[in-house]
Amino acid sequence: MIHKTGNRVAPVKVLVIGGGAREHALCRSLSLDPDVTALHCAPGNAGIAEVAEVHPVDALDGSAVAELAASLRADLVVVGPEAPLVAGVADVLRERGVPVFGPSAEAALLEGSKAFAKDVMASANVPTARSYVCVTPEEVDAALDAFGAPYVVKDDGLAAGKGVVVTPDIAAAREHALACERVVIEEFLDGPEVSLFAITDGETVLPLQPAQDFKRALDADEGPNTGGMGAYSPLPWADPKLVDEVLETVLQPTVDELRRRGTPFSGLLYAGLAITSRGVRVIEFNARFGDPETQVVLARLRTPLASVLFNAATGNLAAEPPLRWSDDAAVTVVIASHNYPGTPRTGDVIEGLAGAAEVEQAYVLHAGTAHDAQGRVVSAGGRVLSVTATGAGLEQARTRAYEAVSRIRLDGSHHRTDIAAKAAASA
Ligand code: AMP
Ligand code: GLY
Secondary structure (H helix, E strand, O other): OEEEEOOEEEEOEEEEEEOOHHHHHHHHHHHOOOOOOEEEEEEOOOOHHHOOEEOOOOOOOHHHHHHHHHHHOOOEEEEOOHHHHHOOHHHHHHHOOOOEEOOOHHHHHHHHOHHHHHHHHHHHOOOEOOEEEEOOHHHHHHHHHHHOOOEEEEEOOOOOOOOEEEEOOHHHHHHHHHHOOOEEEEOOOOOOEEEEEEEEOOOOEEEOOOEEEOOEEEHHHEEEEOOOOEEEEOOOOOOOOHHHHHHHHHHHHHHHHHHHOOOOOOEEEEEEEEEEOOEEEEEEEEOOOOOOHHHHHHHHEOOOHHHHHHHHHOOOHHHOOOOOEOOOEEEEEEEEOOOOOOOOOOOOEEEOHHHHHOOOOEEEEEOOEEEOOOOOEEEOOOEEEEEEEEEOOHHHHHHHHHHHHHOOEEOOOEOOOOOOHHHHHHO
């Protein structure tokens, strides 16, 4: 069943696939949408279970997901993470006539293969780092020589954020390159990074608000790369024309090129950008909402989410009015478990969640959590919580987020203390 009011069509029963903080943020927004009367998530986590009915599922198994969607009579399935998309889960759902927000396996290659993404960008004239795709050691050496230090070496395939090495050390660059079957070696891009998401039905492209994430584990961008330790939005330092420019030079041409190739991209197109002295360049594309940027972008979205995702899934995005945004700022701080991004310790009890949620305009999104046998909430992954707050400006949002963080206790955990600090000071 779907709701229809004038031109507006919205799904009533929604199933979200995934179980991280991004899916918790999606579920939270969908649960606040008056059109949504039933919200399901699979596999979910302990926090998602508070806003949605959770179901066990192997998210990589398209048939299992489709059967779950059928048994729930879902009007819309939203696929959160990249692995099921690359595995073709959205294709199985589409073949069975279920509206699905998320690209086909072929279109998700934009994230699944860096070489494919480079080829699409070259065809569509999208600005990105110059690069070589290398297989042999001779090709690797020639490419490293051509660009010089710092070296940027990227495993061609999906590597959960661990496939990229940026280093001044040629021996380390070479070692990483030779450990990969196929690598992309590219020019180093300097300048701040921006994540800009767009919702698309394969033709119409609706950009969201930009955000910035913090990829390194430690303050001052030290330490190893992670999946993301925090994020904020908006970006007070960015050119107000940035979104329009990226829509025109990156997002629309990429979507048009994939449609022209007969593999339209429908879902969430994530552009990871570097704002260099020579202009905006694409660092990478992802085929899904980014984590933790989604937590701050959705915190600011005023338009009810379900109908937008449904219209994208069904090819009707042109009918969607412009998205509405709050003037508030949003900050999210990730609490990670002991040893993350190395093999994380799990099963530690989390305390103080209720106290954290009492902080004004703050809430705790769960990333890797579960219930133990006694029903306590325990850590179950590397990134455990994504503590999110909004405020009149970044300073207020970050004060609230950190106040909430200070009320949470998780043995051995760590978090960055400088999320949005520089941007708040410059605003
Ligand atoms: P990716 O997995 O493609 O997001 O890359 C991970 C991180 O490596 C990015 O967020 C950047 O910080 C860095 N990186 C990737 N490509 C480049 C590049 N061409 N120049 C500089 N840094 C890069
Ligand atoms: N925030 C980085 C990512 O989602 O890939």
